Amino acid sequence: MKRIVTYDIRQGNDYQKFYDFVKQYKGVRITESTYELDTPLSQADFEKRLRYVFGKDDNVAYISCNNKEGLFFIQVEF
Secondary structure (H helix, E strand, O other): OEEEEEEEOOOOOOOHHHHHHHHHOOOEEEEOOEEEEEOOOOHHHHHHHHHHHOOOOOEEEEEEEEOOOEEEEEEOOO
């Protein structure tokens, strides 16, 4: 499923886990802090991975779609 991830990392936090995640799924950079990822992960698993690759003070959200809601936006809670 394709998802668009956008983020603002708190100063001093590390980007490397996210960059590794992007590389694993051959993500495409859209802007400086926005990437398109196409993964087989469920929504719950995708959010779990985002919580792992970002820190609790980072601002992270993604856009996705499904058959039930159509297009939707999720702010990731840590």
